Amino acid sequence: MLSPANILVCCSLLVFAGCSKPSAPLIVLSSNQDGKFQFDYVGSGVYSYSRNLDAFSFKVERVPGTSWIQASGVMKIGESNDVVVTVHSTSKNPYTIKFKGLSKSSDDDVPEERAIEVVEVPAGNWSCTNNLFIIYTYDFLKR
Numbered sequence: 001m002l003s004p005a006n007i008l009v010c011c012s013l014l015v016f017a018g019c020s021k022p023s024a025p026l027i028v029l030s031s032n033q034d035g036k037f038q039f040d041y042v043g044s045g046v047y048s049y050s051r052n053l054d055a056f057s058f059k060v061e062r063v064p065g066t067s068w069i070q071a072s073g074v075m076k077i078g079e080s081n082d083v084v085v086t087v088h089s090t091s092k093n094p095y096t097i098k099f100k101g102l103s104k105s106s107d108d109d110v111p112e113e114r115a116i117e118v119v120e121v122p123a124g125n126w127s128c129t130n131n132l133f134i135i136y137t138y139d140f141l142k143r
Contacts (some may be wrong), residue, residue: 041060093123
């Protein structure tokens with residue numbers, strides 16, 4: 001039988017092991033009040049993005065000059081709060097895209113913490129199209 005001290009040590013080791021696991025890079029995509037998309041990035045490496053009208057691209061490099069994640073896409077706003085987001089990605093590692101403030105439901109009563117769609121992007125070539133609705137807007141530049 002394990003003593004309380006041994007149980008505490010085991011739990012501490014499990015927590016520490018979980019905390020030391022590196023997390024996958026996270027790309028956050030949302031819309032501002034004008035319907036223009038906003039990007040944010042959580043992870044290591046060098047992150048850059050560009051946008052031109054409805055089109056966008058982003059890139060993450062572990063160190064400058066070494067491509068790790070490259071993606072491009074289009075975010076087309078409809079007549080109301082509907083939006084279609086298409087992403088084409090090439091990556092060496094898996095990563096996550098979080099559509100913040102966007103929902104599969106057009107219901108304006110969706111709480112902010114539920115107006116999030118998460119897509120796990122596998123390593124390699126990948127594409128997807130998401131039909132979403134803008135529920136909340138953000139301005140990442142004003143943080």
